[in-house]
Amino acid sequence: EAGVAQSPRYKIIEKRQSVAFWCNPISGHATLYWYQQILGQGPKLLIQFQNNGVVDDSQLPKDRFSAERLKGVDSTLKIQPAKLEDSAVYLCASSGLAGGGTGELFFGEGSRLTVL
Amino acid sequence: GENVEQHPSTLSVQEGDSAVIKCTYSDSASNYFPWYKQELGKRPQLIIDIRSNVGEKKDQRIAVTLNKTAKHFSLHITETQPEDSAVYFCAAATSGSARQLTFGSGTQLTVLP
Numbered sequence: 001e002a003g004v005a006q007s008p009r010y011k012i013i014e015k016r017q018s019v020a021f022w023c024n025p026i027s028g029h030a031t032l033y034w035y036q037q038i039l040g041q042g043p044k045l046l047i048q049f050q051n052n053g054v055v056d057d058s059q060l061p062k063d064r065f066s067a068e069r070l071k072g073v074d075s076t077l078k079i080q081p082a083k084l085e086d087s088a089v090y091l092c093a094s095s096g097l098a099g100g101g102t103g104e105l106f107f108g109e110g111s112r113l114t115v116l
Numbered sequence: 117g118e119n120v121e122q123h124p125s126t127l128s129v130q131e132g133d134s135a136v137i138k139c140t141y142s143d144s145a146s147n148y149f150p151w152y153k154q155e156l157g158k159r160p161q162l163i164i165d166i167r168s169n170v171g172e173k174k175d176q177r178i179a180v181t182l183n184k185t186a187k188h189f190s191l192h193i194t195e196t197q198p199e200d201s202a203v204y205f206c207a208a209a210t211s212g213s214a215r216q217l218t219f220g221s222g223t224q225l226t227v228l229p
Contacts, residue, residue, distance in 0.1 A: 004159075031215075042122075042205050042219030043160065056216060091159070095215070104150075105217060107159040 003024065004108035006092050012114045020112040025094030029090035032068055034077050035091040043091055049075060082115045118143040122209050129196050130228050139206035140188040142183030146208040149182060149189045154203045183201045196227045
C-alpha cells in the first residue's frame with residue numbers, strides 16, 4: 001500500500017513570499033491532517049479535514065495560512081505571506097476510519113520550509 | 117484544550133539497559149494514547165498505543181502503562197539497541213467523531229554501544 005505522499009520535500013523562500021504544499025493521502029482515507037513541526041518540538045495540528053469538509057481549523061493562522069481539499073482526496077496548504085517563524089516541517093497525515101474511530105494516523109515524509 | 121507534557125527531553129542509555137519516558141496530560145476526556153518514533157529526517161511512525169480501558173500493553177521490548185487517575189502514561193523500552201536511537205513522541209486524543217492528537221515535545225533517546 002502506498003503511503004502518504006507530500007511535495008515538495010524542501011523549500012526555501014524569502015519572507016513575505018508565498019509557498020504551497022501538496023499532500024496525497026493513502027487511498028480511501030477520509031480524514032486528512034496538516035501538522036506543523038518546528039525544530040525540537042512535537043507536531044502541532046493546523047487543520048483537520050473529513051472528506052472535503054473542515055473538522056477543525058482553530059489553530060490555523062488564517063491571516064496567512066489556507067488549506068483546501070476540494071475533491072476529498074488531495075490537499076494543498078498555502079502560506080502567504082510567509083514569516084520567519086513559519087520555518088518548520090509541514091507534515092500531512094491521513095486516517096482510515098471515518099470520524100477518527102480507531103484509525104492509526106499515517107504521516108508523510110513532510111515538507112521542510114525555510115524562510116529567510 | 118489538551119496539554120501534554122513529556123519528560124525527559126533527552127535520554128542516554130547504555131545498550132542493553134532500559135529506557136523510560138513519561139508523559140502527563142490535562143484533559144480527563146482523553147482516552148487514546150499513542151507513541152510515535154521519529155528518526156532524523158523521517159516521518160513519525162506509530163510504535164505502540166493504549167486505550168483507557170487497559171492499564172498496560174506490551175509488544176516485544178516495548179510496553180506502555182497508563183494511570184488514568186493520575187493522568188500520566190509511560191513508555192518502557194527494555195534491552196535497548198542502537199537502532200532504538202530516535203526521537204519519541206507521546207500523544208493524547210479522544211476517540212470521538214474527530215480524533216485529534218496533541219503531541220508532547222519529544223524525547224531524544226540515544227543508545228550508546
